[in-house]
Amino acid sequence: MTPMVDVLVIGGGxxxxxxxxxxREAGAxxxxxxxxxxxxxGGNSMHTRNLRCMHDAPQDVLTQAYxxxxxxxxxxxxxxxxxxxxxxxRVIRESSSVRGWMRRHGVHFQPSLSGTLxxxxxxxxxxxxxxxxxxxxxRSAQSLGVQVRYETPVSGxxxxxxxxxxxxxxxxxxxxxxxxxxxSGGFESNRDWLREAWGRDERGACLAxxxxxxxxxxxxxVLLKDLLAQGADxxxxxxxxxxxxxxxxxxxxxxxxxxxxxxxxxxxxxxxDGERFYDEGEDFWPKRYAxxxxxxxxxxxxxxxxxxxxxxxxRFMPPVFRGAKADTLADLAxxxxxxxxxxxxxxxxxxxxxxxxxxxxxxLDDCHTEGLTPAKTHWALxxxxxxFHGYTLRPGVTFTYLGLKVDVRAAVHFGGAPSANLFAAGxxxxxxxxxxxxxxxxxxxIGTVFGRIAGASAAAAAASMTEDRRxxx
Ligand SMILES: Cc1cc2nc3c(=O)[nH]c(=O)nc-3n(C[C@H](O)[C@H](O)[C@H](O)COP(=O)(O)OP(=O)(O)OC[C@H]3O[C@@H](n4cnc5c(N)ncnc54)[C@H](O)[C@@H]3O)c2cc1C
Numbered sequence: 231m232t233p234m235v236d237v238l239v240i241g242g243g244x245x246x247x248x249x250x251x252x253x254r255e256a257g258a259x260x261x262x263x264x265x266x267x268x269x270x271x272g273g274n275s276m277h278t279r280n281l282r283c284m285h286d287a288p289q290d291v292l293t294q295a296y297x298x299x300x301x302x303x304x305x306x307x308x309x310x311x312x313x314x315x316x317x318x319x320r321v322i323r324e325s326s327s328v329r330g331w332m333r334r335h336g337v338h339f340q341p342s343l344s345g346t347l348x349x350x351x352x353x354x355x356x357x358x359x360x361x362x363x364x365x366x367x368x369r370s371a372q373s374l375g376v377q378v379r380y381e382t383p384v385s386g387x388x389x390x391x392x393x394x395x396x397x398x399x400x401x402x403x404x405x406x407x408x409x410x411x412x413x414s415g416g417f418e419s420n421r422d423w424l425r426e427a428w429g430r431d432e433r434g435a436c437l438a439x440x441x442x443x444x445x446x447x448x449x450x451x452v453l454l455k456d457l458l459a460q461g462a463d464x465x466x467x468x469x470x471x472x473x474x475x476x477x478x479x480x481x482x483x484x485x486x487x488x489x490x491x492x493x494x495x496x497x498x499x500x501x502x503d504g505e506r507f508y509d510e511g512e513d514f515w516p517k518r519y520a521x522x523x524x525x526x527x528x529x530x531x532x533x534x535x536x537x538x539x540x541x542x543x544x545r546f547m548p549p550v551f552r553g554a555k556a557d558t559l560a561d562l563a564x565x566x567x568x569x570x571x572x573x574x575x576x577x578x579x580x581x582x583x584x585x586x587x588x589x590x591x592x593x594l595d596d597c598h599t600e601g602l603t604p605a606k607t608h609w610a611l612x613x614x615x616x617x618f619h620g621y622t623l624r625p626g627v628t629f630t631y632l633g634l635k636v637d638v639r640a641a642v643h644f645g646g647a648p649s650a651n652l653f654a655a656g657x658x659x660x661x662x663x664x665x666x667x668x669x670x671x672x673x674x675x676i677g678t679v680f681g682r683i684a685g686a687s688a689a690a691a692a693a694s695m696t697e698d699r700r701x702x703x
Pocket of ligand 1: 240241242243244245246258263264265266271272273274275276277278279281282309348382383384385413414415416444445446448449451452453485486561596605628629655657658670671672675677
């Protein structure tokens, strides 16, 4: 008979791998179950580029300082206070020391890429991106003796009074373990759940039918749903998600980072009626890019168009798809399928309202509009220099925030009480820290810190179960 494994890790992305590595380092036997085949392993983590780290002085690839208080204020601002301060501060503090451990498991870092705005101070970039990070962790896990099974989707877990007993596989098999870490991501790839959460517009159309998924197709939220149905405490709201406005031509899944269009703050965003609907210059792009998916989702047809002129070129990372290009606004409107007169009026009103001071995209500059609704509060330059460019954008869901309530040990809660041996990490619990909004790189920081906490907690829970058995024998 195969001996019972100490720690079962469900999921195969960053949080799962961090948990598996730490549990194994603590001496536990570890089995990791990944729904995806080997070539698609790594969930959304394979698409990432960086993580956000606090530091009090320049550190290897990070410039200047990014102190705990500043990180905390950034998080508080983007979440509008919808965050658990104790858990958030734990994430922030541990973010200062995780890179040494990551390096020991083969992750390399590089300074921020030019063209990625404002991130050299706060974010450490992975050399080779998230794919290289995930591959390094799998290599390290393999050499430490973590067992990995691909193409093994888990369909549910068996619990006894909030205690993990076994995982049920889609294949019908059952795997018992002394402790379990759930790191199976959000439910962003589950179209039916997105439809249910987002509902219909006034014409009866399902909003979520027009959403694209930026990452893996394997995050179906099966275990999140199962756990909530079995009485696990929830955090967050099913419509809150990290959602980016991405190129409408992106594939349905796994378009990744290159489908993002980063020129929004340099121009205007208009809906299908050719009208503006939000302040494009509200704050730095890394603090705002993740709200635009939701804003576009709330527009008719879930579509919008980013319009720039020649002055914006070279000031943002070029997207993978070429935009429409025209010498006149009328021609641009025709190419984008926008009402010509409406677009011309929107641009004319905006140009007339621009109060141009000293343009500087690196600071919250003084170029703004006056008497225009909605205002553009920074980087407001007239759209007057052909050729004009336009990109049609749709909501691209990165990950959902509805999750499992956990405590500082990453224990999943049932009716307010922590489970003795069931822990959660990554997107499946990120809503504890991120109730809404986003600040670049914090997803990987939460997954890394809570993955490590969950791995250590699960190894300790498994060890204490073994001790209890010995004492009882
Ligand atoms: C395009 C893109 C770019 C991003 N860039 C960044 C970035 O630069 N920095 C940053 O901080 N964040 C970024 N993010 C967000 C980041 O990917 C997540 O915050 C992070 O990867 C979450 O890690 P995770 O391990 O919780 O989830 P994932 O990496 O998504 O892993 C979930 C895993 O669970 C598996 N799984 C799901 N259901 C089951 C099941 N039933 N049984 C078994 N296995 C299952 C999946 O196959 C997958 O392996 C990005 C996301 C995307 C999509």
